[in-house]
Amino acid sequence: MAGEAMVPWETARQTAWDLGVRCPAVVRHVALRDTLGATLAADLVALVGVPAYDTAAMDGYAVAGRGPWVVRGRVLAGATERLGDLQPGEAVEIATGAPVPGGTEAVVPYEAALTEEVVGSADDARADEGRVGSATDAGSVTWVRGEIDPGRHVRRVGEDTPAGAAVAAEGTIITPAVVGLAASLGHDTLTVRRPKVDVLVSGDEITDIGIPAPGQVRDAIGPVLPGLVEWGGGATGGVVRVRDTFAEMMSALRASADSGADVIAVCGASSKGPADHLRDALATLGATPVVDGVACRPGHPQLLAHLGDPSSPGPVVVGLPGNPNAALVAAATLLVPLLAAMADRPDPCSDSALPSCLPIEGRIRPHYRDTRLAAVRVERGAVAHVVGHDRPGSLRGAAMADALAVIPPDWRGPSARLLWLPR
Numbered sequence: 001m002a003g004e005a006m007v008p009w010e011t012a013r014q015t016a017w018d019l020g021v022r023c024p025a026v027v028r029h030v031a032l033r034d035t036l037g038a039t040l041a042a043d044l045v046a047l048v049g050v051p052a053y054d055t056a057a058m059d060g061y062a063v064a065g066r067g068p069w070v071v072r073g074r075v076l077a078g079a080t081e082r083l084g085d086l087q088p089g090e091a092v093e094i095a096t097g098a099p100v101p102g103g104t105e106a107v108v109p110y111e112a113a114l115t116e117e118v119v120g121s122a123d124d125a126r127a128d129e130g131r132v133g134s135a136t137d138a139g140s141v142t143w144v145r146g147e148i149d150p151g152r153h154v155r156r157v158g159e160d161t162p163a164g165a166a167v168a169a170e171g172t173i174i175t176p177a178v179v180g181l182a183a184s185l186g187h188d189t190l191t192v193r194r195p196k197v198d199v200l201v202s203g204d205e206i207t208d209i210g211i212p213a214p215g216q217v218r219d220a221i222g223p224v225l226p227g228l229v230e231w232g233g234g235a236t237g238g239v240v241r242v243r244d245t246f247a248e249m250m251s252a253l254r255a256s257a258d259s260g261a262d263v264i265a266v267c268g269a270s271s272k273g274p275a276d277h278l279r280d281a282l283a284t285l286g287a288t289p290v291v292d293g294v295a296c297r298p299g300h301p302q303l304l305a306h307l308g309d310p311s312s313p314g315p316v317v318v319g320l321p322g323n324p325n326a327a328l329v330a331a332a333t334l335l336v337p338l339l340a341a342m343a344d345r346p347d348p349c350s351d352s353a354l355p356s357c358l359p360i361e362g363r364i365r366p367h368y369r370d371t372r373l374a375a376v377r378v379e380r381g382a383v384a385h386v387v388g389h390d391r392p393g394s395l396r397g398a399a400m401a402d403a404l405a406v407i408p409p410d411w412r413g414p415s416a417r418l419l420w421l422p423r
């Protein structure tokens with residue numbers, strides 16, 4: 001087991017990515033409000049144009065022809081009743097966002113408009129100005145004067161986005177702005193990929209509330225995983241506690257597989273102690289081992305396997321060591337690239353907007369054989385400072401870190417590759 005068949009760290013990461021490419025997450029249709037952070041599984045297409053109709057971009061007067069214009073009425077946003085088309089010399093008072101009547105050539109904003117109320121009938125007005133039009137009421141007529149720039153302050157239907165246009169490609173990460181865009185284009189649901197990850201936390205000594213009693217240990221991995229999983233493009237279904245028996249490990253794995261999990265992350269039970277049943281359970285379930293031990297520090301007992309047929313693998317099982325910082329390193333090594341590939345999105349640990357390699361400040365001692373992953377804090381985007389406090393059992397260093405510096409055994413410095421962490 002872990003030791004003899006240890007895979008080089010770089011190879012392990014690439015293998016996890018490749019497995020994710022082979023088993024893309026199930027495509028699901030999800031209510032728009034639940035799509036934040038997921039990946040689009042189809043191009044986002046406009047179901048309606050933006051704007052959906054010719055609309056005013058300013059509060060003022062929609063006008064036709066040359067001024068002065070006689071004001072025929074008022075149209076507010078949300079108006080469903082259409083006024084007839086404007087004839088040359090006519091105007092309507094209009095609110096930003098309201099549909100402009102047919103024939104509108106421009107909107108004159110209030111600030112640029114001179115209005116004059118004339119007592120008399122519309123007919124008098126017509127006679128005075130020699131123009132067609134009708135007044136707002138029989139007793140007075142409002143006239144507007146102003147300069148127009150044809151087309152000014154009118155947003156034409158589909159001007160921003162014509163109906164049917166593809167505005168975001170499959171593979172786009174759904175940010176708050178994408179959710180809003182989808183809503184503006186008429187969508188109530190989106191087609192997304194977001195691997196569903198079940199988290200199994202094993203260990204009879206583990207407790208998940210309050211101050212642990214002597215002999216107990218507070219679960220520090222269950223709380224780390226939802227954030228890491230979401231960062232990788234997945235979603236956790238919840239954290240399930242598993243006692244240290246073979247039977248419990250078996251039934252927890254079976255239950256997750258039956259529930260349709262894309263990935264099962266098992267915390268603890270990755271080593272070869274008498275209470276570590278993960279490997280035996282996987283062998284009994286006929287799982288295919290993919291990575292069994294990785295040449296890195298911390299985190300070397302981690303594993304990757306899959307249930308199901310080799311030709312259609314799934315669900316994928318990731319075994320994370322029980323020591324919390326080792327689990328975090330293992331998650332950054334196997335779980336995050338696996339999820340990103342399954343979700344059809346870039347690996348967030350290698351964010352192309354951030355430096356991939358920086359000079360290291362502080363002391364790091366390479367391991368004699370394995371790749372060391374050391375917590376670093378990046379300053380001014382230019383230097384990575386060694387944080388320390390990153391022994392396998394402690395998340396103190398990782399909590400202060402922006403990234404993990406990747407230190408191979410033959411590292412001489414001064415620069416090292418960075419594996420970014422969620423910040």
Ligand SMILES: Nc1nc2c(c(=O)[nH]1)N[C@H]1C(S)=C(S)[C@@H](COP(=O)(O)OP(=O)(O)OC[C@H]3O[C@@H](n4cnc5c(N)ncnc54)[C@H](O)[C@@H]3O)O[C@H]1N2
Pocket residue numbers: 002201202203205206217218219220221222267268269270271272273276299300301320321322323324326392
């Ligand atoms: N003979 C060997 N023993 C060990 C090896 C080895 O190669 N040969 N590797 C060591 C390393 S490295 C690690 S890491 C651990 C991994 O062991 P497990 O994955 O089986 O984890 P446990 O033994 O259950 O726990 C190890 C340690 O972590 C604590 N723990 C477990 N779960 C949690 C949790 N959810 N939150 C916080 N702390 C947790 C647990 O109490 C132990 O102290 O194996 C070494 N042994």
Ligand code: MOO
Pocket residue numbers: 297298299300301321323326327392393
């Ligand atoms: O995985 Mo262990 O040291 O590397 O905690």
